[in-house]
Amino acid sequence: MIFADLELKISSPKGNEILLLKTEPEVYEKTVLVIGVFHGDEPAGEYLINRYLQERHDTKNRILFIPCLNPDGKEQKTRTNSNGVDLNRNFPTKNWEKTEKSSEYYGGDTPASEQETQFLIYIIDKYKPDLIITLHEPYRVVNYDGPAEKIAERISQITGYKTEKNIGYPTPGSFGTYCGIEKSIPTITLELPENEEQELLWNTNKGIFDYIISSDFDKSEI
Ligand SMILES: [Zn+2]
Numbered sequence: 754m755i756f757a758d759l760e761l762k763i764s765s766p767k768g769n770e771i772l773l774l775k776t777e778p779e780v781y782e783k784t785v786l787v788i789g790v791f792h793g794d795e796p797a798g799e800y801l802i803n804r805y806l807q808e809r810h811d812t813k814n815r816i817l818f819i820p821c822l823n824p825d826g827k828e829q830k831t832r833t834n835s836n837g838v839d840l841n842r843n844f845p846t847k848n849w850e851k852t853e854k855s856s857e858y859y860g861g862d863t864p865a866s867e868q869e870t871q872f873l874i875y876i877i878d879k880y881k882p883d884l885i886i887t888l889h890e891p892y893r894v895v896n897y898d899g900p901a902e903k904i905a906e907r908i909s910q911i912t913g914y915k916t917e918k919n920i921g922y923p924t925p926g927s928f929g930t931y932c933g934i935e936k937s938i939p940t941i942t943l944e945l946p947e948n949e950e951q952e953l954l955w956n957t958n959k960g961i962f963d964y965i966i967s968s969d970f971d972k973s974e975i
Pocket residue numbers: 791792795889890
């Protein structure tokens with residue numbers, strides 16, 4: 754039993770389902786989008802989302818979940834999707850660039866060439882989230898793009914993972930650049946630890962869900 758409504762569903766290039774789930778009170782204040790498995794070899798985020806949705810929760814915000822954005826990569830156990838594209842380099846940002854096809858950071862032949870990327874762009878345009886959280890592995894750190902410093906600090910307090918602004922190396926075509934920097938949507942890239950025991954992973958991170966269902970994310974405080 755999953756306590757969320759199915760909002761949208763598409764098929765991946767290999768015929769796997771990509772789901773958008775929703776929990777929504779009658780009247781809501783903010784919209785939050787939570788995304789798991791951007792990279793196929795990073796399964797922890799899907800576990801956390803599904804674990805959260807096993808119980809009913811009262812939320813004052815509309816919460817959208819994509820438990821697994823990259824089911825083909827998950828099936829193949831690769832970072833990339835079935836076309837060998839790193840979805841986190843495939844967004845139509847100003848700094849998108851064509852890179853080596855053999856690289857596991859290959860950003861596609863053109864920006865937004867991939868169905869998974871197009872699906873996510875459509876969702877952001879349609880639902881206009883006030884906060885986006887993407888769940889990655891393995892660095893145990895809270896990265897952020899755009900006006901998300903206060904939110905990142907709060908998530909850092911909850912998890913004990915340290916906060917880092919997303920700089921250091923160039924990430925052309927990244928989702929954080931697309932949403933956070935170019936659209937000014939607070940965007941958190943939560944890097945979970947790799948191969949963590951599931952109960953520990955859940956206990957460390959469950960407070961994030963309590964936070965996103967109850968907070969106002971007042972932009973004036975960010
Ligand atoms: Zn990742």
